[in-house]
Amino acid sequence: MDNSSYRRAKNFRKLKRQLWLSFLLLPPALILIMFIFLPMASALLYSVYDWNGLIRGDFVGLENFKKVLLDPERNWFFFNALKNNVLVFISLMVIQNGTALVIALFLAREPKGARFYQVVFFIPVILSTVIIGFQWKMFLNPVFGLINKILNAVGLNDWALPWLGLPETALPTMILVNAWAWVGFPAIVFLAAIHRIPRDLIEAARLDGGSEWQIAKDIIWPLMAPAVTIIVVLTFIGSFNWFELPYIMAGLEGSPAYSTDMLGLLFYRTAFGSISAGGTEFGIGSALAVIIFLVIFVFSIIATKILVAREVELN
C-alpha cells in the first residue's frame, strides 16, 4: 500500500469512528438541550420580562430580581425560605450523613447479616417520596398517629405533640423523615468508599496501634474524601431543590406559618399561583428560579473545588 492510499484508509477509519461517536452522543445531547438547557435559557429570558398571566409583557431588565430580593413586601418570603433550605442542608449533613457514616463504618466491619442490614437501610431510598410523605403524615397524626400512641403508651404523654402542626417542630420533624428515607444512599456511597480503601492500609494502622476511632479519623475519613465530596454536593442540591416531601407533608404554603416554606415551594406558588400568593407571576417566579440555580451552581463549584483539593490518590 503506497503512502496516499494508506493515508486515505487512515482518514476513512478516523471519520467512521467520529461518525459513530457522534451517533452515540446525539440522543443524550438532544435530551440535555431540550429538557435542561432550553428550559434554563427560557427561565433566564422570562425573568427579565413583565408577565400578564401567561402573556409576555415588556422587557423589565432586573426588575423581577429586585422584587424578589429587595421588595419589603416580598423579600421576607425569599429569605425565610432560604433560611429554611440552609437549615435543611446543615441538619441533613449532620443527622442524615453523620448517621450514614456510622452505618457505613459498622457495615464495613462485615458483621453477621451485613447484607440484610444494607438492604434494610436502602429500602426507603427506593420508595416514592409520595408514599413516604403520606405514611409519615399518618404516623405523625396528633390524634391517631402511631408516634404519639407509642409516646403515650410509654408514659411520655407530654411529648405527644402535633408534630407537623407546631412551627417549632414541623421542620425538624420533616428533616428527620427525610433523613430516615435517604440515609441508605449516603451510607451505601460511604460503604463503597471504605471498601475502596486497600485493606493493607487499615491493617497497617491497626499494627501501628490505632484504635477504631483513630483509624476512622486518621485513615478512613481522609481517604474517603471523594465520596464526601459527592455526598456534600448532592445533599446541597437536594436540600435546595427540596419540594416533594414538604409539599406532601405541609402543603404548598409551608405550613404552619411558613415554618416549612422552601425556595422550591415559594417558586411554585409565585410562578403558578396559589391561594395565598394569588395569580401567576411568571416573571418573578422565573427570577426566583434563576436565583435558586445560581445559589446551587456557585455553592457546588466552590464546594467541589475545596473538597477535591483534599482528595488523594489511593495508589
Place this chain on the structure above:
Amino acid sequence: MAQINMLGVSKRFGDLEVISDTTLEIKDGEFTVFVGPSGCGKSTLLRLLAGLDDLTSGEINLNKQRIDHLAPAKRGLAMVFQSYALYPHMTVYQNMSYALKVAKEQKTIIDEKVKKTAEILQLSEYLDRKPKELSGGQRQRVAIGRAIVREPKVFLFDEPLSNLDAKLRVQMRIELTKLHKKLKTTMIYVTHDQVEAMTMADKIVVINNGRVEQVGAPLELYRRPANQFVAGFIGSPAMNFFSGVIKDVTATGVHFDINNSGTSIFVKCPGADVSIGEKIQFGIRPEHFVFTKKTDQIVSGEVYAVERLGGETYIYMSSETEDNVIVHCNGDREVKIGEKIDVGFSIKDCHLFNSKGWAIR
C-alpha cells in the same frame, strides 16, 4: 531478645484448611524466610503471627509468653506489607511517626527517632514528601522505616520486594541483609522467590499446601532436600526428575532402572526403606550435568531451546525418557537447536525419592 515458638498452629477459612498443625521455632536474631508457591499459606502464617488473622487452633509464643490472644499492636511486631501500605495522604515523616503519635510518645522523642531512622535509610531529604512523589525503592524504605521507628522485637516482611524491578530488587535484597546485620533483630520474611530465600535467610521454612515441608539452612535444603517438593522448589532452574523402578536393595544401597531406557544405576544409601519394584523419582540438578564422557552416567537428548547469557548457558533438551531436561553450564556454549548431545553426571549428585515423594537416604 525475641524467640518465637508456634505450636500446633492451624487456620481454617470455612471448610478450607490453609495452615495445618504447624510447629516452628524461630530463634532470636534469626533471619527466617517462609518460602513456597503462591497460595501455599506462607502469608497467612505471617498474618497469624502479626495478629491480623485469628488462629483456629494452636498457640504462638514470643519469649515464652503467649501472644496469640493479643491485639496486633500489643505483640511487639512490625510488618512491612507487599504493597508498602503507606498512608497516601500523609508525608513520609507522618507515615513514619504515626505509630509513635498514636502511642502518645513525646514530640521530641518522635522527632529524634524518625530523623535517626530516616538517616539510616537515606530518607532524610524526603521527609516532607507524600508517598506518590517517591520511587518504588524509596517507598519500600519508608515502609521499612515505619517498622524500624517502632523498635519492634520482630520484623515481619510480606513479599516486600515483589513490586520492584529486577535491578532494584537485588539492591534492596542486599540493603535488607545489611539492615539485619545492623539491627540484629529477629526477622521473618515471606517470599515465593527462592533466590531471595537462598540469598537472605539464615533459615528457610519451605511451605506447601499449608504444611511445612522442611526447615533448614539454605544450603542444607539445596543439598539434602527432605522430599521431592523441596528438591524441585529450591534451586533455579528446578531439579530434573526421571522416573525409575527399584531393581535390587542391598545393605549398601539400591539398584534402579530409569524407565524405558535400559540404564541401571546403583546409588549408595545404606538402610534405605524401599522395596523391589517400587516406583521412584531420581533427581539431578541442571548445574550438576557436565559435558564430559568421564562421568558415572550419560543422558542423551535432542536440544529444543538454548538460552545463551554470555556468562552461562541453559540448554533445554528432550531425552529418551523425559521430554524436559534442563542443563546449566557456566560460560558460553554454542549448541544448536536440533543438535543431539550427551551430558553426564556423578552418582553422588543424584537425589532419590520414594513413591511418596520422601528422600531415600
